[in-house]
Amino acid sequence: MQKSTGQRSLFETQPAWVEDDARQGIVATVVLPDGVDKPLDYLVPEALAAAVEPGRRVRVPLGRGNRERLAYCVAVRAGELPQQPLKAVAGVEDDAPLLSPRMLELTQWMSEKWLARRGEVLEAVLPAGVRAIRKRRGVPLLVATGAAAARAPTPAQAKVLAAAAAPATAEALAAQSGASRAVIARLVKTGLLAVAGVADDLAPADGGRPRIVHDRPDALAPAQTRALEAIRAPMRAGRHETIVLFGVTGSGKTEVYLQAVEETVAAGKQAIVLVPEISLTPQTCDRFRARFGRVAVLHSHLTPAERHAQWREIVKGRVSVVVGARSAIFAPTPRLGLVVIDEEHESSFKQATAPRYHARDVAEWIARAEGVPLVLGSATPSLETFARCLAGEWTMCRLPDRVGGSQLPPVITVDLRDPSSRSRGSVTPRLTAGMKWALDAGGQVMLLLNRRGFATHVQCRSCGHTVRCPQCDLALTVHRPGNRGICHGCGLVTRLAHDCPECHAPHPAQRGTGTQRLEEEIRGLFPGARVARMDTDTMRTRGSHERTLDAFRAHEIDILVGTQMIAKGLDFPSVMLVGVVNADAALHLADFRAAERTCQLVTQVAGRSGRGQLGGRVVVQTSTPDHPAIIAAGRHDYEAFVRSELPLREALLYPPFGHIVRIVVRSIDEQAAANWAEHIAARLRQEAAASPAEANDPPTLRVLGPAPAPIARLRDRFRYHVQAMGRDEAQLRDLVRRATATLQTPDKVAWIVDVDPVEML
Ligand code: ADP
Ligand code: ZN
Numbered sequence: 001m002q003k004s005t006g007q008r009s010l011f012e013t014q015p016a017w018v019e020d021d022a023r024q025g026i027v028a029t030v031v032l033p034d035g036v037d038k039p040l041d042y043l044v045p046e047a048l049a050a051a052v053e054p055g056r057r058v059r060v061p062l063g064r065g066n067r068e069r070l071a072y073c074v075a076v077r078a079g080e081l082p083q084q085p086l087k088a089v090a091g092v093e094d095d096a097p098l099l100s101p102r103m104l105e106l107t108q109w110m111s112e113k114w115l116a117r118r119g120e121v122l123e124a125v126l127p128a129g130v131r132a133i134r135k136r137r138g139v140p141l142l143v144a145t146g147a148a149a150a151r152a153p154t155p156a157q158a159k160v161l162a163a164a165a166a167p168a169t170a171e172a173l174a175a176q177s178g179a180s181r182a183v184i185a186r187l188v189k190t191g192l193l194a195v196a197g198v199a200d201d202l203a204p205a206d207g208g209r210p211r212i213v214h215d216r217p218d219a220l221a222p223a224q225t226r227a228l229e230a231i232r233a234p235m236r237a238g239r240h241e242t243i244v245l246f247g248v249t250g251s252g253k254t255e256v257y258l259q260a261v262e263e264t265v266a267a268g269k270q271a272i273v274l275v276p277e278i279s280l281t282p283q284t285c286d287r288f289r290a291r292f293g294r295v296a297v298l299h300s301h302l303t304p305a306e307r308h309a310q311w312r313e314i315v316k317g318r319v320s321v322v323v324g325a326r327s328a329i330f331a332p333t334p335r336l337g338l339v340v341i342d343e344e345h346e347s348s349f350k351q352a353t354a355p356r357y358h359a360r361d362v363a364e365w366i367a368r369a370e371g372v373p374l375v376l377g378s379a380t381p382s383l384e385t386f387a388r389c390l391a392g393e394w395t396m397c398r399l400p401d402r403v404g405g406s407q408l409p410p411v412i413t414v415d416l417r418d419p420s421s422r423s424r425g426s427v428t429p430r431l432t433a434g435m436k437w438a439l440d441a442g443g444q445v446m447l448l449l450n451r452r453g454f455a456t457h458v459q460c461r462s463c464g465h466t467v468r469c470p471q472c473d474l475a476l477t478v479h480r481p482g483n484r485g486i487c488h489g490c491g492l493v494t495r496l497a498h499d500c501p502e503c504h505a506p507h508p509a510q511r512g513t514g515t516q517r518l519e520e521e522i523r524g525l526f527p528g529a530r531v532a533r534m535d536t537d538t539m540r541t542r543g544s545h546e547r548t549l550d551a552f553r554a555h556e557i558d559i560l561v562g563t564q565m566i567a568k569g570l571d572f573p574s575v576m577l578v579g580v581v582n583a584d585a586a587l588h589l590a591d592f593r594a595a596e597r598t599c600q601l602v603t604q605v606a607g608r609s610g611r612g613q614l615g616g617r618v619v620v621q622t623s624t625p626d627h628p629a630i631i632a633a634g635r636h637d638y639e640a641f642v643r644s645e646l647p648l649r650e651a652l653l654y655p656p657f658g659h660i661v662r663i664v665v666r667s668i669d670e671q672a673a674a675n676w677a678e679h680i681a682a683r684l685r686q687e688a689a690a691s692p693a694e695a696n697d698p699p700t701l702r703v704l705g706p707a708p709a710p711i712a713r714l715r716d717r718f719r720y721h722v723q724a725m726g727r728d729e730a731q732l733r734d735l736v737r738r739a740t741a742t743l744q745t746p747d748k749v750a751w752i753v754d755v756d757p758v759e760m761l
Helices: 101-113 118-125 128-132 155-163 170-177 181-189 222-237 253-266 282-291 304-315 326-330 359-370 383-390 429-440 515-525 544-553 594-606 628-634 638-652 670-690 729-740
Strands: 024-031 040-043 057-062 067-080 140-144 193-198 242-247 270-274 295-298 321-324 336-342 374-378 395-399 411-415 444-448 457-459 477-479 484-486 493-495 509-511 531-534 559-562 575-580 617-622 659-667 701-714 717-726 749-755
Touching: 024 057, 024 118, 040 057, 067 101, 067 118, 101 118, 101 359, 118 326, 128 304, 140 170, 155 170, 155 181, 170 181, 170 304, 181 193, 222 242, 222 253, 222 336, 222 395, 242 253, 242 383, 253 270, 253 282, 253 336, 253 374, 270 326, 270 359, 282 295, 282 321, 282 544, 295 304, 321 326, 326 359, 336 359, 359 374, 383 638, 411 429, 411 628, 429 444, 429 575, 429 617, 444 594, 457 477, 515 531, 515 559, 531 544, 575 594, 594 617, 594 628, 594 638, 617 628, 628 638, 659 670, 659 701, 659 729, 670 701, 670 717, 670 729, 670 749, 701 729, 717 729, 729 749
Parallel strands: 242 374, 242 395, 270 321, 270 336, 295 321, 336 374, 411 617, 444 559, 444 575, 531 559, 575 617
Antiparallel strands: 024 040, 024 067, 057 067, 140 193, 457 509, 477 484, 484 493, 659 717, 659 749, 701 717
């Protein structure tokens, strides 16, 4: 801190007319979590000088009324004060920085890359529990005192007291007993519950004991050894490198991650392992827990207090391995040694709300900044990743065979257009025969159908009218029981009429098959079999995934019907048949990644079959058996798909050869949405014409639209989109920044900017 110059304190306010030497002082630059996007400068009063530092939050007066706001201090400098007087910081919120200098730098980069407000990014990298708890004193733990009650406790109170036999947070007690916070507060008041320390001292809530123990294999397969060596080399040299494990399902990728993490931990460093979604990848998490006791599993069911406790453990370096979804990349590890992203092609690594960051890019930035390896693994790497390997930027290690010599299952493609494959339902005779073969041999079956509900739409047999959501441009899906029409866009539930709302003809047809109808059809075809269904409708309660998967593993279920939920990361040796009921379901969506996603999904689910001694098969039902995505998945040759798809992307400047910025405009008023989208598109074209890129031939900047978005209306809002595309990322971002900098958004209109979107609907 700067010392006083003698005559007067540095911090004494001077009248503006004093013209002696320039005033000296300390200035803090702060960013508000919302509202004003511009960083603001405040004077740091002497009393607060020691406490104001980058990464802590401070309270600052804002606006004419000088209302106090919480803001993130992002920089502090000492020196000459500016001409115009500054307001002073009013107080300091945190007793230690919440963000390291590196994290602050990261948030700056993120806000530039994804055109997001800095405050929004700062909020996104800190878990809610950390932001909410002032002074971070920890959450009180409550315990039943056993004191005699004046009245006998009510049943609700008794449940809480039973749950409080061991110290637990109020949040945990409420979750366990189902009692409200008021009931718990009352028990504290009456002395039946007492505070017994703070949750701070808790071991990380890692969600329970591992159910399965995977033994460390005595030896790695040669391809695994090569992959591990490729990770070790930069790790030991202390330099950054991105290594992509392109390995078929069951090729031992996870074992390679585990051993790379072992080495990281042995060196006293921490590893972050990202998975698409914790509840869908229980086996991966179990394997990490079984191998390394202190694993912080950051899953979506954690309460803010639990998250906060985890965060503190990680900050202190008491946790060696962090496993979690997208946001776990921000885990504040003090000595990061390795980052792993499993199933790196999954779209869940991109955040769908602002800031719309991609965890893969964030991971690369962090790994580069820390000088540590980044490992990306997948049986079906994204085209973005593939291209960077082909360009020699990243290192690709191939693991083409399953460990233990089991073969990838043969795939039978059933052409749904062929009259001989007709059936009454959605399961063809070939698929039925395959299922029978597997069940007769004592095996299990998995059926993938990526549409939930009973029927995908209701259509009048007389006038052809399709029943749509009144708020969205989407057909209602039929769900049973109760003949409900549910909108998969906004969640609206309505009772379906028994006649056509247009022409009143009776009994409109329920067309298209969802997982509910499929389950019913399967029960009819295989009356003796035990059938279960896994989709978001059946998996609503905590633990339901684990229960169903445990039952499937214990072979209490013969046939598992499900959506893409069943396609990921599961390893069940007795699955002998995997059936893909409709491989084309997502192929014709208005999304340039439709083919890539289809190939990935079919390849991934096919890989669930034949993992055990009994072998297995895959049956893929499709109306487009000649599509490169289907052919490649049928041959377990994902790379063939990549090679056929890349030139198509290049010709159109789509990723990975170009970048896209998608702007979506929404309004309750269709004309207002269309006009504003038109205005933005015009501004973009103006700027593009003024850009030096315009001189390139062919042009390297393009503006598409405006056009109604593929989902043209959602929750009563009309949606229009504009896409700006460019070969050069920085140039494209600049274009969008310039075009949108001074826009005054009209009333009733909202719009968002999505850089490198993965969602195109
Ligand atoms: P992937 O992540 O590529 O799907 P895993 O690492 O899960 O592959 O390996 C598939 C199965 O093979 C797992 O049950 C794993 O325990 C086992 N396994 C992996 N590596 C070896 C090895 N070197 N020797 C024996 N079994 C192995
Ligand atoms: Zn709707």
